[in-house]
Amino acid sequence: MLDSQANSRIRFRMLRYFQTLADELHFGRAAARLNISQPPLSMQIKELEELLGVELFERTSRKVVLTHAGKVLKAEVDRLLSATEQSLNYVRQIGRSEKQHINIGMIGSAMWGPLLTRMKAFREANPDVNWTLHELGQQEQTEALRARTVDIAINRNVIPHVEAKIRCQMIAREAVCVAVHESDPLCRRSKISLKDLVDRAFISLSFTHSDFARQVYDSCLALGVSPLVTHQVFEPQTALALVSTGNGVSLLPESCALIHWPGVVFLKLTETIPADLYALWYDEPLPDLFSRFLAALRD
Numbered sequence: 001m002l003d004s005q006a007n008s009r010i011r012f013r014m015l016r017y018f019q020t021l022a023d024e025l026h027f028g029r030a031a032a033r034l035n036i037s038q039p040p041l042s043m044q045i046k047e048l049e050e051l052l053g054v055e056l057f058e059r060t061s062r063k064v065v066l067t068h069a070g071k072v073l074k075a076e077v078d079r080l081l082s083a084t085e086q087s088l089n090y091v092r093q094i095g096r097s098e099k100q101h102i103n104i105g106m107i108g109s110a111m112w113g114p115l116l117t118r119m120k121a122f123r124e125a126n127p128d129v130n131w132t133l134h135e136l137g138q139q140e141q142t143e144a145l146r147a148r149t150v151d152i153a154i155n156r157n158v159i160p161h162v163e164a165k166i167r168c169q170m171i172a173r174e175a176v177c178v179a180v181h182e183s184d185p186l187c188r189r190s191k192i193s194l195k196d197l198v199d200r201a202f203i204s205l206s207f208t209h210s211d212f213a214r215q216v217y218d219s220c221l222a223l224g225v226s227p228l229v230t231h232q233v234f235e236p237q238t239a240l241a242l243v244s245t246g247n248g249v250s251l252l253p254e255s256c257a258l259i260h261w262p263g264v265v266f267l268k269l270t271e272t273i274p275a276d277l278y279a280l281w282y283d284e285p286l287p288d289l290f291s292r293f294l295a296a297l298r299d
Helices: 002-008 012-024 027-034 038-052 068-098 114-125 138-147 211-222 236-244 254-259 288-298
Strands: 057-059 064-066 101-106 130-135 152-156 166-172 176-181 201-205 228-233 250-253 264-269 277-282
Touching (some): 012 038, 101 288, 114 166, 138 166, 138 211, 176 236, 176 254, 201 250, 228 236, 236 250, 236 254, 236 264, 277 288
Antiparallel strands (some): 152 277
């Protein structure tokens, strides 16, 4: 009974303060992170220890370390607060669907091609719906879907690698083409092979920012070509700017040809490297709005 009464006096603020101190193991840094002074932090930690009847930290003049009980509580609090945040964001997600609003995470190269046309048609058929676009890389998309800060993500994967609770559907088939300078002798051909590019400098999307870039590189290796990557950039437009100034060639999704960059010509490859677009969402009962939006992306 006494334990139950003590537990009822433990507030989420105490647990958040404990979590921050357990991360920092320094009262000054933890207080700064929480945007409070040290005395309130010390008081909250002391009260939490008294309510639990255990010491959570060993304090000396030189360091702060977690006790065994503190380590156990840290693991439980991390799990609890993470689940709580996900649940609250899920409720916000439901609220957004009721207000006819969709948060969409999207890679930059998806902005060109059929996707925006389908989104425009959906909006015309559903004038009360609006959305916010967030340009995010693949890992950022996964984290945002898990946190429910985006409702649907649009990614370009050769092979989609997503965690078990995230579902995906293909929304557009696309292939990789090669962007070359308009003065390049290769422009005389309608198609070229990767082997024609063996000695060329390659301008690639960043491997750290784009899993798609790494997949394209690995596909080249599998086809017997080792690209000489001299530049890595974040956006297709930057790659095209470098191609237009004669800095190399770039393997990009064919829809990037719609950018119409001066001095750049897109050529088809005899080899096939996919650049398909996928929609991703968290595997929970989808509100009707999101289901209808996904259906529209498939058309």
